[in-house]
Amino acid sequence: SRSINLAVIPGDGIGQEVVAEGLKVLSAVLPQDVKLETKEYDFGAKRYHATGETLTDADLDALKKHDAILLGAIGDPSVPSGVLERGFLLKLRFAFDHHVNLRPSKLLPGVATPLAGEPQIDFVVVREGTEGPYTGNGGTIRKGTEHEVATEVSVNTAFGVERVVRDAFARAQARPRKKLALIHKNNVLTFAGHLWTNIFNKVAEEFPEVTTEYMHVDAATIYLVTQPERFDVIVTDNLFGDIVTDLAAAVAGGIGVAASGNINPSGEFPSMFEPVHGSAPDIAGQGKADPTATVLSVALLLRHLGYEAEAARIDEAVAADLSERTGKPARSTSEIGDALAVRVAG
Amino acid sequence: SRSINLAVIPGDGIGQEVVAEGLKVLSAVLPQDVKLETKEYDFGAKRYHATGETLTDADLDALKKHDAILLGAIGDPSVPSGVLERGFLLKLRFAFDHHVNLRPSKLLPGVATPLAGEPQIDFVVVREGTEGPYTGNGGTIRKGTEHEVATEVSVNTAFGVERVVRDAFARAQARPRKKLALIHKNNVLTFAGHLWTNIFNKVAEEFPEVTTEYMHVDAATIYLVTQPERFDVIVTDNLFGDIVTDLAAAVAGGIGVAASGNINPSGEFPSMFEPVHGSAPDIAGQGKADPTATVLSVALLLRHLGYEAEAARIDEAVAADLSERTGKPARSTSEIGDALAVRVAG
Ligand SMILES: CC(C)[C@H](C(=O)O)[C@@H](O)C(=O)O
Ligand SMILES: CC(C)[C@H](C(=O)O)[C@@H](O)C(=O)O
Numbered sequence: 007s008r009s010i011n012l013a014v015i016p017g018d019g020i021g022q023e024v025v026a027e028g029l030k031v032l033s034a035v036l037p038q039d040v041k042l043e044t045k046e047y048d049f050g051a052k053r054y055h056a057t058g059e060t061l062t063d064a065d066l067d068a069l070k071k072h073d074a075i076l077l078g079a080i081g082d083p084s085v086p087s088g089v090l091e092r093g094f095l096l097k098l099r100f101a102f103d104h105h106v107n108l109r110p111s112k113l114l115p116g117v118a119t120p121l122a123g124e125p126q127i128d129f130v131v132v133r134e135g136t137e138g139p140y141t142g143n144g145g146t147i148r149k150g151t152e153h154e155v156a157t158e159v160s161v162n163t164a165f166g167v168e169r170v171v172r173d174a175f176a177r178a179q180a181r182p183r184k185k186l187a188l189i190h191k192n193n194v195l196t197f198a199g200h201l202w203t204n205i206f207n208k209v210a211e212e213f214p215e216v217t218t219e220y221m222h223v224d225a226a227t228i229y230l231v232t233q234p235e236r237f238d239v240i241v242t243d244n245l246f247g248d249i250v251t252d253l254a255a256a257v258a259g260g261i262g263v264a265a266s267g268n269i270n271p272s273g274e275f276p277s278m279f280e281p282v283h284g285s286a287p288d289i290a291g292q293g294k295a296d297p298t299a300t301v302l303s304v305a306l307l308l309r310h311l312g313y314e315a316e317a318a319r320i321d322e323a324v325a326a327d328l329s330e331r332t333g334k335p336a337r338s339t340s341e342i343g344d345a346l347a348v349r350v351a352g
Numbered sequence: 353s354r355s356i357n358l359a360v361i362p363g364d365g366i367g368q369e370v371v372a373e374g375l376k377v378l379s380a381v382l383p384q385d386v387k388l389e390t391k392e393y394d395f396g397a398k399r400y401h402a403t404g405e406t407l408t409d410a411d412l413d414a415l416k417k418h419d420a421i422l423l424g425a426i427g428d429p430s431v432p433s434g435v436l437e438r439g440f441l442l443k444l445r446f447a448f449d450h451h452v453n454l455r456p457s458k459l460l461p462g463v464a465t466p467l468a469g470e471p472q473i474d475f476v477v478v479r480e481g482t483e484g485p486y487t488g489n490g491g492t493i494r495k496g497t498e499h500e501v502a503t504e505v506s507v508n509t510a511f512g513v514e515r516v517v518r519d520a521f522a523r524a525q526a527r528p529r530k531k532l533a534l535i536h537k538n539n540v541l542t543f544a545g546h547l548w549t550n551i552f553n554k555v556a557e558e559f560p561e562v563t564t565e566y567m568h569v570d571a572a573t574i575y576l577v578t579q580p581e582r583f584d585v586i587v588t589d590n591l592f593g594d595i596v597t598d599l600a601a602a603v604a605g606g607i608g609v610a611a612s613g614n615i616n617p618s619g620e621f622p623s624m625f626e627p628v629h630g631s632a633p634d635i636a637g638q639g640k641a642d643p644t645a646t647v648l649s650v651a652l653l654l655r656h657l658g659y660e661a662e663a664a665r666i667d668e669a670v671a672a673d674l675s676e677r678t679g680k681p682a683r684s685t686s687e688i689g690d691a692l693a694v695r696v697a698g
Contacts, residue, residue: 088542139541142542
């Protein structure tokens, strides 16, 4: 009989609320024969304040045993900027080699976009997750003096770039439009840029059906607001991916509906799924958060584990729910979760 | 009697066409007693192909003698990516210490924006121009092999950050709303991020009237499309500035109207003014390019040299011209230039 052994990390702020709804929908969608086991972990600001720990080796060993991880949000103003990001979120992505950071953007019918007209938005960003300027390389000398120098080193390897580029080509190949755009800044960041561009062009030869284009990250932000229909699959570096996926989320209906997967394709480590939004301390605990992004992250999780039919049922339920929102009074976090749970079960 | 000794670099593609119109408007707006001398330089793809040179020491010596530089656009598909960018554009910004890269974004009445509704957009980005990931630090080992490693080093100094932050505070202080936002990614790029944040907070104490906020670059892209009215002055690093100013240009009417100044505030070296757009080889030589961004760059140039009244006349002429475009047939590059020249003279 089948089973899913899930690590659940509600985290901080609205993370708690949205993860509860994600689990509600997950339970509702799973067939009776699938045994769902969940174990909750208390990572985040509270644990940091209590113990000074963000993510220990023992934690990593425990997490490693799960089939997948569902994360709400990590981060709180009471913790200095960078401590939980580097000490938990990025540490986990690096430790579990989550090199494919998958972020779909689809503007669903009935969803408001800040863009004029009726833009067609349906693309997926494959963001590299373990290299680039995110490695934590760099340092500071003469800190706090007028002679301070701080550096950040973007590290890019042929190994790391090729595997994520290859993943993106395979995804593009599997989609009807078969288009792939590389986003970088190879006219300025020439060392990393040439590595990315050369590998992209080399792998392209193996995928003759995929139409490719290159664009600079600055130009890409223009296209994302003026011609978002242009994009099908995007592959890009860790930092550019961070930036373009927030913009992509904004134009495709907001971060309330933006899901993401931190994927280790080989399965050596569990993959982690999380909404793109943060912990939003300003609205935490009030039942105001939209759990849709978390529910869509559960769909990505199910798809990753091979439950394609269940993932599709969630996507459909979300699309139906969103299409019926206009003109209705706002619902609470759990009301939206209840409605989605009913839909996926039904 | 007063005089302006201007270096003119038309450059590649549409650069030639738009610069001609910029000069037309400049001549028309200047009072009779101001002597305008211009010297044209042939930098760009043609010179590179003919001589292999992008910008020599002798060129820099010659340019140094001018009061200011007007640039069209540099770049052509026939030149490998990076050669002219690093060898000319960035070399000049670094050699002439253009550390204040000024990019105003104002959505003028009658101008189309990709955003829905009627967004109020009127802010200016102060982008650092001589540090960050643009320094060319970094390198490649095992090039072209499966073991290639490429690095890019972002270099940030207290000296470099403080002077640009100070410039931005002074600009914010001089504007009615007196707001300044720092954009960085200090939760991930903690070395550079803390340097920027600490200096920003320190200088803020000297400007108690300026309201400040910090935001991560990814969140900033969201606000730029959902709440652009939020921004008054933005200060940010070289790479983030590159990205957010293209997005800002896109939402504020497109790069056809986006001007920029590469400023050396001390006056030790001439400052350079250029449209944000590139050389657009696809439409070059057809009279299709909109010279407005170049004309607005001429206004920035005049303001920098102390010709405030003349700069304001250009801004007004452009606003009037743009407000009357809707529904009219498209005009050629020189027709737009003629119309603006008539307006500023009248
Ligand atoms: C919180 C931060 C470390 C993270 C990132 O920069 O990757 C977030 O912005 C994201 O996109 O998941
Ligand atoms: C052409 C390139 C070097 C340049 C930059 O990245 O600064 C351009 O994009 C700009 O914004 O002026």
